[in-house]
Amino acid sequence: MEFKHTSVLLHETIDNLKPKNDGLYVDATFGGGGHASYLLSKLERGTLIGFDQDEYAIKSAKLNFTDLLQANSNPRLELVHDNFSHLQKNLVELGYTDGIDGIYYDLGVSSPQFDQAGRGFSYRFDARLDMRMDQSQTLDAYQLVNNSSQKDLAAILYKYGDEKFSRQIARKIVERRQVKPVETTFELVDLIKEAIPAYARRTGGHPAKKTFQALRVAVNHELDVLRESLEEAIKLLKPNGRISVITFQSDEDKIVKNIFKKYSEVEVPRGMPMIPDSMKPTLRLVNRKPIVASDKELDDNNRSHSAKLRVAEKL
Known part of the structure; x- marks a missing residue:
């Protein structure tokens, strides 16, 4: 089964990461690999770790990205069949212990998951009630x-x-x-x-x-695992590393907004002459307001209508 999916806010999500040629990046929601393909085109010596809890997505990626996965002793792409709430555990197991230069999320259900009748995600097809991403x-x-x-x-x-x-x-x-x-x-x-x-x-x-x-x-415990993963991702980012998150629901966007706010704002007691390092913000918001799809993308991809992108940088 081929896992085809039109990526939303493709250039905005990846370009805002400011990819480095030799950086280490994480795709938390690999899916059809649209964002991954664009990011990998910008990495000459860097590596991308792709997470997905959907076994169909992983199987499809192994077929579509064979050359990158088999690149001698230094593969440019490594795949992890797991939920993105287990970032650190899997990175350590792969030998990456020094932090990451960037991470991005494309949340929600992908088009192939909706279109596979047997998965039970869609009210358009008759199937056993399932809806499991994993x-x-x-x-x-x-x-x-x-x-x-x-x-x-x-x-x-x-x-x-x-x-x-x-x-x-x-x-x-x-x-x-x-x-x-x-x-x-x-x-x-x-x-x-x-x-x-x-x-x-x-x-x-x-x-x-x-x-x-x-x-x-x-x-799928989607909101709980999102909170857990964002907290972990922020800790894993290296200084100047960036995180991009695309949401499609107001509850998701609220979680991202609040966590970014938590780490980018500090309350300084009145009269304090200087801010101690322990109280300094961890993140800087790259965009105060969420980035949304252009008119052209809205015309080309109906899924982009509810998409919101927030980006932050580790200080």
Whole structure:
């Protein structure tokens, strides 16, 4: 299976890293390798470590980047099949212990994951409820939908999907479960449509969009692992190293914004004559406001409409 994906904010994400010819960089969300290809074109002697928890992405990358992966004793690309919340552990195992010159994230679900019907990510295809980015993990959407309490289901839909009919949808799911398990994406879509009032279904896009997003985020612990990974990435950056993060949801962007703010701002007590090193900021914001797609990219790639890029530099 070929893992093709149109990269969003390609040049903005990589160019803002200011790549060095001999630098060490991390692609936290390798996917189809679009950002990786562009970055590698700028590295003469540098190395890129590509992380992805999706085994399909890793298998595809091994086919598409064969030459770079087999470059004698000094490969320009190394792949890691793991979640990006385990950055340091994997870098140490690979022998990289002196920090990194840059790292970038392209968050959310990639196009191939949505387009593979059997993965259960999309309400457009009928498939078993799954939604796991890492196929080796136990928890999937089927378990979440069929084993969570009505209260917990409603909380998930509201917290991660901003679904205002979360209680009605959760109630409908639990009612159906008493007869038989909810097994497929289309079964879930039908329940959502039954739960949402007719007037609400006529506006705001597909009625199942928010519920599917919420379940996917919960299954993959997306927000928790993002927080963990950003904290770790900032510590791993060398001085003048940079971090670029593309988000597609407001909750993701809020996490990135707040963590960047935490490390780039300091509160100095009034009357303190000088700031001790322990209180100096760790990061400098490269862009105060998020970078968004150009009009041309918006026309060419629909996925770019909700994309926001934030960049920071290690001091």
